Amino acid sequence: MQLSPGEWQAIWLTAQLAGLTTLILLLVGAPLGWWLARSTSRWANPVAALVALPLVLPPTVIGFYLLLLLGPQGAVGATLQALGLPHLAFNFWGILIGSVIYSMPFAVQPLREAFAAIDARLLDAAATLRAGPVDRFIHVVLPLSRGGILTAVVITFAHTVGEFGVIAMLGGNLAGETRVVSIAIYDYTQGLNYDAAHRLSAILVGFSFLTLLTFYAINQRVLAPIKPN
Amino acid sequence: MIEGNLTLQQGSFTLQTGTFAVPASGVTALFGRSGSGKSTLLRALAGLVATTRGQLCFKGERWQNDAWQLPTPQRDIGFMFQDAALFPHLSVQGNLLFAWQRAPAATRGAQEAAIANVAQRVGISDLLGQPSSTLSGGQRQRVAMARALLSQPRLLCMDEPLSALDTPARAELLALIDTLAQETHLPVLYITHAPLEVQRLAERVIFLADGRIQRIQSLADALAQVDSPLFADEGPVSVLHGALQARDGDGLTPFVHYNLRLRLSLPASAQPSATRLRIKARDVALATLPPQGLSVLNQLPVTVQALQPEREGRVVVVCQLIDGQPLLAEITAYSCRTLDIAPGQHLWALIKSVALLD
Numbered sequence: 001m002q003l004s005p006g007e008w009q010a011i012w013l014t015a016q017l018a019g020l021t022t023l024i025l026l027l028v029g030a031p032l033g034w035w036l037a038r039s040t041s042r043w044a045n046p047v048a049a050l051v052a053l054p055l056v057l058p059p060t061v062i063g064f065y066l067l068l069l070l071g072p073q074g075a076v077g078a079t080l081q082a083l084g085l086p087h088l089a090f091n092f093w094g095i096l097i098g099s100v101i102y103s104m105p106f107a108v109q110p111l112r113e114a115f116a117a118i119d120a121r122l123l124d125a126a127a128t129l130r131a132g133p134v135d136r137f138i139h140v141v142l143p144l145s146r147g148g149i150l151t152a153v154v155i156t157f158a159h160t161v162g163e164f165g166v167i168a169m170l171g172g173n174l175a176g177e178t179r180v181v182s183i184a185i186y187d188y189t190q191g192l193n194y195d196a197a198h199r200l201s202a203i204l205v206g207f208s209f210l211t212l213l214t215f216y217a218i219n220q221r222v223l224a225p226i227k228p229n
Numbered sequence: 230m231i232e233g234n235l236t237l238q239q240g241s242f243t244l245q246t247g248t249f250a251v252p253a254s255g256v257t258a259l260f261g262r263s264g265s266g267k268s269t270l271l272r273a274l275a276g277l278v279a280t281t282r283g284q285l286c287f288k289g290e291r292w293q294n295d296a297w298q299l300p301t302p303q304r305d306i307g308f309m310f311q312d313a314a315l316f317p318h319l320s321v322q323g324n325l326l327f328a329w330q331r332a333p334a335a336t337r338g339a340q341e342a343a344i345a346n347v348a349q350r351v352g353i354s355d356l357l358g359q360p361s362s363t364l365s366g367g368q369r370q371r372v373a374m375a376r377a378l379l380s381q382p383r384l385l386c387m388d389e390p391l392s393a394l395d396t397p398a399r400a401e402l403l404a405l406i407d408t409l410a411q412e413t414h415l416p417v418l419y420i421t422h423a424p425l426e427v428q429r430l431a432e433r434v435i436f437l438a439d440g441r442i443q444r445i446q447s448l449a450d451a452l453a454q455v456d457s458p459l460f461a462d463e464g465p466v467s468v469l470h471g472a473l474q475a476r477d478g479d480g481l482t483p484f485v486h487y488n489l490r491l492r493l494s495l496p497a498s499a500q501p502s503a504t505r506l507r508i509k510a511r512d513v514a515l516a517t518l519p520p521q522g523l524s525v526l527n528q529l530p531v532t533v534q535a536l537q538p539e540r541e542g543r544v545v546v547v548c549q550l551i552d553g554q555p556l557l558a559e560i561t562a563y564s565c566r567t568l569d570i571a572p573g574q575h576l577w578a579l580i581k582s583v584a585l586l587d
Contacts, residue, residue, distance in 0.1 A: 119314070121310055121312070121314040122314055122316060122317075124272075124275075124277050124301075124308070124310070124314070125308065125310060125314040125315075125316075126316075126327070127276075127277065127300075127301040127302055128275060128277075128301055128302075128304075128306050128307065128308035128377075128380070128386075129302075129327055129328045129331055129376070129380050130302040130303075130305075130331040130332070130380060131302060131327075131331060132300070132302050135331075139327070140316060143318040144316075144317070144318055
């Protein structure tokens with residue numbers, strides 16, 4: 001199966017977008033998930049609902065509001081332009097922000113569940129052994145949450161690869177900038193180039209299946225030894 | 230001293246210690262029914278409850294001032310939890326390393342020796358490589374004990390460490406805790422609702438009920454009080470201190486304290502190291518004349534010190550043994566009247582049965 005340079009570009013762009021989104025969501029999702037799992041604040045529920053919103057909203061709605069916000073007339077876009085920077089509609093950074101928001105529940109939810117399942121007494125024990133909060137998080141919470149972290153990484157990455165609506169609304173179809181694989185497939189289909197659409201679609205199906213297969217295989221192995229007897 | 234005055238609210242439960250002060254030495258038992266606030270108090274002392282308010286000082290060092298708390302990691306506390314709370318993602322060795330690597334005077338060079346030493350003392354040398362999730366209850370608590378010791382604490386807190394264990398494991402660990410408390414000279418705060426564990430280990434007792442400290446007594450004072458909560462299960466009990474000697478020609482083992490001498494019948498295989506004997510007041514009979522022709526092994530001269538008021542037709546007579554230790558005898562009010570027992574009187578105590586606390 002021969003891929004054109006344009007198709008390679010779309011695949012590489014998709015990988016970059018999904019990789020960066022996953023990285024950002026791990027960094028943002030870990031503290032957020034921790035807070036949601038442990039907080040007794042009255043803000044916990046509204047924040048949880050907000051994080052889960054992308055699960056139920058059509059991606060076009062998210063893309064639409066982000067377009068308004070990040071575009072040249074929007075609060076963020078206009079501010080950036082006033083600072084001499086480009087606005088964020090129709091460029092890579094814009095769709096990265098869109099992806100982070102769109103995939104957020106897929107990262108936060110597994111992390112939150114993993115954190116909530118940790119026995120609080122282990123953290124107490126670590127505290128009495130002189131581990132401060134960051135030490136406890138790194139050396140107790142993270143190792144005990146590795147199943148949840150793995151889930152968050154795989155699902156977030158795969159979900160971002162499969163993203164279409166938000167990017168279509170916010171990023172358009174610019175080669176090398178916003179034309180990810182899903183957009184390219186749509187573009188080919190619109191142009192009745194079914195062979196090319198087939199190639200990319202088959203690649204996505206294969207990739208997604210292999211990813212999930214590997215994930216389930218690893219998950220079984222990773223989780224087995226730390227299940228309490 | 231550990232002194233202060235702490236309050237905290239958890240749901241409908243309120244802990245209100247009132248002003249307290251306990252010496253920071255030896256084993257102090259926290260005794261009370263479940264729900265009396267023992268665990269909450271111990272957790273508050275360890276700084277594990279953020280909502281604690283009040284004052285707390287440990288050996289003159291401030292640990293709590295109103296809402297301000299010295300963070301737990303800076304309190305140098307070794308804490309043994311009811312369920313051991315071993316880190317399930319680490320091996321036994323990993324759990325011990327976790328403690329050692331964060332201990333103040335720990336060096337990498339001394340690491341192996343320190344771990345080997347503590348592991349040997351608590352009897353887990355052959356478990357080091359095992360995952361912590363495969364251990365039995367008794368093994369888990371031993372590892373927890375080693376982990377707490379390796380963190381080089383200034384205070385050991387134990388929250389019912391034996392409650393999840395079966396009887397043999399419990400006896401073994403109790404002896405181990407006793408030995409280590411004496412060897413390390415660390416002050417120990419020990420939660421239990423078992424009077425036997427108090428009698429076995431404690432130097433003094435903090436009695437808790439309904440979230441309040443009711444009183445703090447030395448074990449001797451607590452045992453001299455006939456209505457002590459320690460006697461709720463089995464009635465009054467005396468605990469005698471002393472040392473076992475080698476088996477004598479009659480096949481009996483002497484238990485000696487100054488000029489006091491009891492003789493015990495122990496199984497030949499037993500090699501106990503107990504320093505405390507437990508005698509139920511009900512197992513002690515009194516005689517006004519030196520008894521003769523009795524099978525009872527231990528017949529000791531005593532002086533009556535006090536008579537407790539009659540309850541349900543029975544009277545507890547507080548006696549003093551020749552070495553000064555108290556011995557309680559529970560007899561019927563009828564016998565007490567007939568024998569005309571009164572303070573100052575010299576009697577013979579017949580001890581029908583004793584138990585070693587080991």
